[in-house]
Amino acid sequence: MRELVLTDLERVGAFDDAERTFQMTEEAFRVFYEQTARPIWVYLARSTGDDRLADDLLQETYYRFLRTRTTFESDDHRRHYLFRIATNLVRDQWRRARTDAVDRSDVSDVPVLSEDHAVGDRALGRIDVARALEQLKPRERSLLWLAYAQGFSHEEIAAQLGLRTGSLKALLFRARRRLIAVLGDRYRSGGRRD
Amino acid sequence: MTEHSCARETDVVSAVLSRRWASANEDLKSHAAGCEICGDVVSLASLLSADQERARYEARVPAAGQVWWRAAVRARLEAAHTAVRPMTWLQGIASACAIGLALAVGGMAWPSLRELASWSVLQTVGADTRVEDIATLAIAALQRSLPLAFVVAAFIVLAPVALYFALTDD
Numbered sequence: 001m002r003e004l005v006l007t008d009l010e011r012v013g014a015f016d017d018a019e020r021t022f023q024m025t026e027e028a029f030r031v032f033y034e035q036t037a038r039p040i041w042v043y044l045a046r047s048t049g050d051d052r053l054a055d056d057l058l059q060e061t062y063y064r065f066l067r068t069r070t071t072f073e074s075d076d077h078r079r080h081y082l083f084r085i086a087t088n089l090v091r092d093q094w095r096r097a098r099t100d101a102v103d104r105s106d107v108s109d110v111p112v113l114s115e116d117h118a119v120g121d122r123a124l125g126r127i128d129v130a131r132a133l134e135q136l137k138p139r140e141r142s143l144l145w146l147a148y149a150q151g152f153s154h155e156e157i158a159a160q161l162g163l164r165t166g167s168l169k170a171l172l173f174r175a176r177r178r179l180i181a182v183l184g185d186r187y188r189s190g191g192r193r194d
Numbered sequence: 195m196t197e198h199s200c201a202r203e204t205d206v207v208s209a210v211l212s213r214r215w216a217s218a219n220e221d222l223k224s225h226a227a228g229c230e231i232c233g234d235v236v237s238l239a240s241l242l243s244a245d246q247e248r249a250r251y252e253a254r255v256p257a258a259g260q261v262w263w264r265a266a267v268r269a270r271l272e273a274a275h276t277a278v279r280p281m282t283w284l285q286g287i288a289s290a291c292a293i294g295l296a297l298a299v300g301g302m303a304w305p306s307l308r309e310l311a312s313w314s315v316l317q318t319v320g321a322d323t324r325v326e327d328i329a330t331l332a333i334a335a336l337q338r339s340l341p342l343a344f345v346v347a348a349f350i351v352l353a354p355v356a357l358y359f360a361l362t363d364d
Binding site: 021022026029030033034037038039041042045046055058059062063066067129130144145147148149150151153154169170172173176177179180183 | 198199204207208210211231234235237238239241242243245246249250253255256258259261262264265266268269273
């Protein structure tokens with residue numbers, strides 16, 4: 001099969017074409033990227049549990065964003081749209097990996113982080129959230145991150161994941177329970193405890 | 195029935211993420227202390243937002259210019275692919291037409307060719323030749339044309355495969 005490649009000259013030309021093809025200028029993109037790249041990368045890394053995959057998905061997220069024809073009403077709208085693209089990409093990854101996935105549906109099966117790890121983490125003054133999130137289902141990671149790290153409303157998350165708000169609340173409740181079960185009582189602070 | 199969310203959850207998350215939880219109003223704090231859902235939300239939002247702050251600081255993301263350049267090159271490449279696609283289809287359709295035409299011409303010419311072959315045999319062997327001689331000649335002719343038959347058969351099998359690869363190029 002023939003493979004279509006660009007010459008160096010065409011690559012340089014591509015740079016000139018970009019501003020006609022993409023939905024924002026390079027200068028505007030730089031500003032937007034500086035504001036959003038790190039939160040998006042962290043979201044991708046925590047949702048997939050794979051930093052290298054997060055690198056690839058980051059590039060893909062911005063590419064799809066630049067090619068979109070959507071008209072944005074505000075910076076928040078633009079930012080939410082970017083997270084929606086990232087969420088869709090993460091969801092595609094889940095679907096691809098589903099055949100290999102271990103069923104982790106039962107809370108009682110969730111392994112609690114070992115005391116050794118916890119002691120080491122506390123010695124470093126931090127909890128390895130990434131390791132704890134890896135024990136959850138991919139969708140639960142996304143839900144928790146969007147709700148409690150990004151501060152998105154239930155309606156916004158439901159729209160991103162294609163769920164009804166009522167269903168989302170139940171899923172979020174279960175995800176919270178599972179993460180707390182993984183972390184163990186050591187990390188709980190505040191609130192009433194039974 | 196289990197309550198899955200609390201009406202004050204949004205206020206709690208907002209206070210924690212804006213780092214105003216310590217100075218949040220006492221009413222909200224005392225609510226969180228008594229509400230299991232909001233208590234969990236305070237714990238998790240504090241944990242995840244702190245992790246995000248740390249990870250953001252440590253994250254090594256490519257430069258904006260690099261992401262822009264890669265996107266620009268990819269857009270140009272996709273545009274080139276899109277431009278080439280109709281040509282590939284056109285080549286495939288032309289190949290299929292050529293094969294069809296060749297088969298049609300072959301089919302139409304076949305009776306004439308057969309008559310010509312019979313006439314040639316009769317001219318070569320003569321009318322008074324014995325049946326055994328004709329059979330020997332026929333077998334010899336068949337042996338000579340066997341490689342040609344193989345080539346034709348191979349063409350019939352391989353042509354659709356070649357066509358498939360031509361069409362799936364993009």
